[in-house]
Amino acid sequence: MSPKTLYDKIWDAHVVHEDANGTCLLYIDRHLVHEVTSPQAFEGLRMAGRKVRAPDKTIAVPDHNVPTTAGREDPKNMTEDSAIQVAALDTNAKEFGIHYYPVSDIRQGIVHIVGPEQGWTLPGMTVVCGDSHTATHGAFGALAHGIGTSEVEHVLATQTLIQKKSKNMKVEITGKLRPGVTAKDITLSVIGETGTAGGTGYVIEYCGEAIRDLSMEGRMTVCNMAIEGGARAGLIAPDEKTFEYVRGRPHAPKGAQWEAALAWWKTLYSDDDAHWDKVVTIKGEDIAPVVTWGTSPEDVLPITAAVPAPEDFEGGKVDAARRSLDYMGLEPGQKLTDIEIDTVFIGSCTNGRIEDLRAAAEILKGKKVKDGMRAMVVPGSGLVRAQAEEEGIADIFKQAGFEWRLAGCSMCLAMNPDQLSEGERCASTSNRNFEGRQGYKGRTHLVSPAMAAAAAVTGKLTDVRDLM
Amino acid sequence: MDKFEKLTGIAAPMPLVNIDTDMIIPKVFLKTIKRSGLGVNLFDEMRYDRQGNEIEDFVLNQPQYREAEILVAGDNFGCGSSREHAPWALKDFGIKAVVSTSFADIFYNNCFKNGILPIVLPQDAVDVLMKDAEKGSNARMTVDLEAQTVTTSDGEVFSFEVDSFKKHCLLNGLDDIGLSMEKAGSIDSFEQKAAQARPWV
Ligand code: SF4
Numbered sequence: 116m117s118p119k120t121l122y123d124k125i126w127d128a129h130v131v132h133e134d135a136n137g138t139c140l141l142y143i144d145r146h147l148v149h150e151v152t153s154p155q156a157f158e159g160l161r162m163a164g165r166k167v168r169a170p171d172k173t174i175a176v177p178d179h180n181v182p183t184t185a186g187r188e189d190p191k192n193m194t195e196d197s198a199i200q201v202a203a204l205d206t207n208a209k210e211f212g213i214h215y216y217p218v219s220d221i222r223q224g225i226v227h228i229v230g231p232e233q234g235w236t237l238p239g240m241t242v243v244c245g246d247s248h249t250a251t252h253g254a255f256g257a258l259a260h261g262i263g264t265s266e267v268e269h270v271l272a273t274q275t276l277i278q279k280k281s282k283n284m285k286v287e288i289t290g291k292l293r294p295g296v297t298a299k300d301i302t303l304s305v306i307g308e309t310g311t312a313g314g315t316g317y318v319i320e321y322c323g324e325a326i327r328d329l330s331m332e333g334r335m336t337v338c339n340m341a342i343e344g345g346a347r348a349g350l351i352a353p354d355e356k357t358f359e360y361v362r363g364r365p366h367a368p369k370g371a372q373w374e375a376a377l378a379w380w381k382t383l384y385s386d387d388d389a390h391w392d393k394v395v396t397i398k399g400e401d402i403a404p405v406v407t408w409g410t411s412p413e414d415v416l417p418i419t420a421a422v423p424a425p426e427d428f429e430g431g432k433v434d435a436a437r438r439s440l441d442y443m444g445l446e447p448g449q450k451l452t453d454i455e456i457d458t459v460f461i462g463s464c465t466n467g468r469i470e471d472l473r474a475a476a477e478i479l480k481g482k483k484v485k486d487g488m489r490a491m492v493v494p495g496s497g498l499v500r501a502q503a504e505e506e507g508i509a510d511i512f513k514q515a516g517f518e519w520r521l522a523g524c525s526m527c528l529a530m531n532p533d534q535l536s537e538g539e540r541c542a543s544t545s546n547r548n549f550e551g552r553q554g555y556k557g558r559t560h561l562v563s564p565a566m567a568a569a570a571a572v573t574g575k576l577t578d579v580r581d582l583m
Numbered sequence: 584m585d586k587f588e589k590l591t592g593i594a595a596p597m598p599l600v601n602i603d604t605d606m607i608i609p610k611v612f613l614k615t616i617k618r619s620g621l622g623v624n625l626f627d628e629m630r631y632d633r634q635g636n637e638i639e640d641f642v643l644n645q646p647q648y649r650e651a652e653i654l655v656a657g658d659n660f661g662c663g664s665s666r667e668h669a670p671w672a673l674k675d676f677g678i679k680a681v682v683s684t685s686f687a688d689i690f691y692n693n694c695f696k697n698g699i700l701p702i703v704l705p706q707d708a709v710d711v712l713m714k715d716a717e718k719g720s721n722a723r724m725t726v727d728l729e730a731q732t733v734t735t736s737d738g739e740v741f742s743f744e745v746d747s748f749k750k751h752c753l754l755n756g757l758d759d760i761g762l763s764m765e766k767a768g769s770i771d772s773f774e775q776k777a778a779q780a781r782p783w784v
Contacts, residue, residue, distance in 0.1 A: 128780075128781075131766070131769050131770055131773040132766050132769045134748060136746070136747045136748055138746070138748040140763060140766055140769070140770070142770070142773055142774075142777065144784050151613050151614075151666075152665065152666065152667065154616035155616065155617065155618050155667075158616070158617075159760075163760070165760075168770075172784075179613075180614070194614075196614035196615070197614060199614070199616060200614055200616060203616050237783070237784070239781075240784065245665055245667075246664070246665055247663070247664050247665040247689060260689075261664075261665035261689050262665060262689065262692075263665055263666075263667035263670075263689060263692060263693035263696060264618075264667040264693075265667060265693065265696035265697070265759075266692070266693075266696070268760060269759060269760050269763065272760050272763075272764065273760065273763045273764060273766075273767075273770060274770065274774075275763060275766075275770060277748075277759055277763065279746065311601060311659055311662055312601075312658060312659040312662070312685050312687075315659070315685055315686075315687065315688060316688070345659070345662065345687060345688070346688075347688050368783030372782060372783040373783075375782070375783065376781070376783045379781065411601050411603075413601075430600075431598060431599070431600035431657045431658055432600060434598070434599065434600075435599060435600045435601060435657075438599070528610050528664075529610065530610050530611075530613065530614070537633075547603075547605070547663065547664075549603045549605040549606070549663060550605065550606060550628065551605055551606075551609055551628050552605055552610075555609075555628065555633070
């Protein structure tokens with residue numbers, strides 16, 4: 116048999132039908148659903164008199180819209196349009212008989228955190244969701260990607276997706292990371308290197324010692340932002356750490372099924388002589404704690420650098436950089452560490468897991484948020500929140516002056532009341548620094564949780580290594 | 584779904600690179616449970632000021648581009664989220680084709696599901712089309728899906744590639760759920776095989 120990549124193996128195991136021109140019908144093992152991109156899909160089913168083909172493989176949770184403050188079970192505490200979307204999900208989940216975690220359930224949280232936490236996401240699966248950050252689940256060696264609402268409807272009706280195979284790209288991070296450097300810095304640095312369109316047309320497999328050394332949480336952070344690099348999906352081959360994470364989760368296989376699953380999972384790696392269409396190699400030692408300065412995730416620089424000038428770029432990027440600097444209110448040549456911050460947001464499906472909260476708390480221990488700043492932690496799920504409370508991390512945040520919120524997407528995309536105001540500048544652990552992403556004319560600098568905590572303490576973008 | 588065959592219309596130039604889905608349709612407009620009515624909010628934050636007044640220089644506010652049916656855009660158009668509200672908003676405004684050097688993957692797929700044709704061309708071709716679009720409403724561009732060509736107002740012709748299945752669906756306005764449901768037999772037998780090979784799924 117010819118050598119295969121991990122992506123090839125998962126793909127081949129899920130092809131239901133292939134047309135002469137290579138268009139495939141791909142079987143979907145898990146379909147995750149949230150309130151924003153699904154109402155029109157369920158409505159479409161209803162209008163066509165169709166059912167959900169595999170309700171037992173379909174999992175829904177409200178996350179994008181929900182407030183993260185107490186009393187949110189009461190729709191009166193939501194804006195009217197948010198309440199309508201959440202109520203639509205409630206109704207659709209019941210009517211179509213799919214798994215559902217309402218806001219009142221402690222297991223509720225960001226869909227990409229809930230899936231792995233509950234053991235819905237397993238190695239070798241195909242996982243889709245009407246959300247681009249579905250790439251997160253690739254950390255388990257699952258082929259996971261975002262889809263649009265028409266495709267959500269297609270998966271609901273047929274449990275398949277019409278797909279053409281992407282190309283294979285390998286991103287290798289060799290060696291060890293230096294102290295203060297985290298998974299977030301890896302993933303941002305890769306995008307800085309390849310650009311936001313560098314992965315377009317590819318599925319990326321991340322590998323190398325620095326990736327192997329990451330925890331499952333860290334691997335999820337890396338894969339989460341594969342989409343920001345333009346890739347359809349990001350993948351990491353499963354290993355003992357993956358199996359350990361999965362073992363015992365509510366929906367993970369048990370007993371003899373566990374053994375059978377494990378035997379297959381252990382075959383899920385790229386063969387030595389597999390073909391790669393593109394390879395990017397970065398030395399782990401070369402990665403520094405990074406921040407974004409502009410309004411595209413590719414606008415990444417080490418925290419020790421200075422704001423670039425538009426003339427430093429070429430082609431269409433010159434104008435884009437000029438527009439970014441204007442939007443961000445920054446001057447070329449300004450040191451990044453001189454940029455003052457108004458708000459710190461720790462959370463999102465990129466960095467809302469327990470390890471992320473631990474990393475931030477480690478920096479915050481015994482320190483205070485700088486006077487006059489707003490600082491907010493939004494755990495990725497109710498269970499992450501409960502664990503952080505048990506570990507005493509919640510107390511560290513609260514004592515430092517952070518708001519300790521309920522789980523949801525929150526200020527990652529600011530569809531709920533957690534928003535930046537005009538000109539407000541935020542160090543955020545989320546994944547997108549687009550114009551208006553965190554609030555109209557809000558200014559976002561993407562950073563790791565440790566760097567966000569450091570910024571909260573000093574009131575400026577800060578090299579976390581100075582506080583370690 | 585609406586068919587797309589051939590279109591001659593006004594093209595609006597948007598040379599900015601990395602136009603993301605938050606720019607195309609900001610998230611405040613995602614709270615709808617319908618597909619229609621998003622056109623007035625297309626490019627909302629670029630198109631209107633905070634008081635809701637039109638920003639004059641924005642291309643689609645200029646008189647000659649109000650009826651635009653084609654966009655010629657900078658690289659990596661539609662990057663960002665999976666929101667299908669982006670093509671819904673474009674469509675509702677009246678945009679039926681977008682030309683760029685590259686598109687983000689999910690956005691690209693979403694266009695086809697909504698009768699919009701995204702066209703990928705090399706930089707030099709996009710440069711020529713951008714210039715043509717800048718001429719305003721007297722210059723009408725022609726997009727022919729059957730022939731896979733874009734023709735400038737001066738008659739210069741550029742050929743583009745498109746997946747044959749996607750082309751077929753768009754030309755005929757086919758709903759792919761219906762098409763896939765015809766393969767229910769294959770899905771059933773796949774499920775039976777998979778249940779034996781991977782019973783834990
Ligand atoms: S946390 Fe942010 S990126 Fe993740 S699913 Fe929610 S809105 Fe999307």
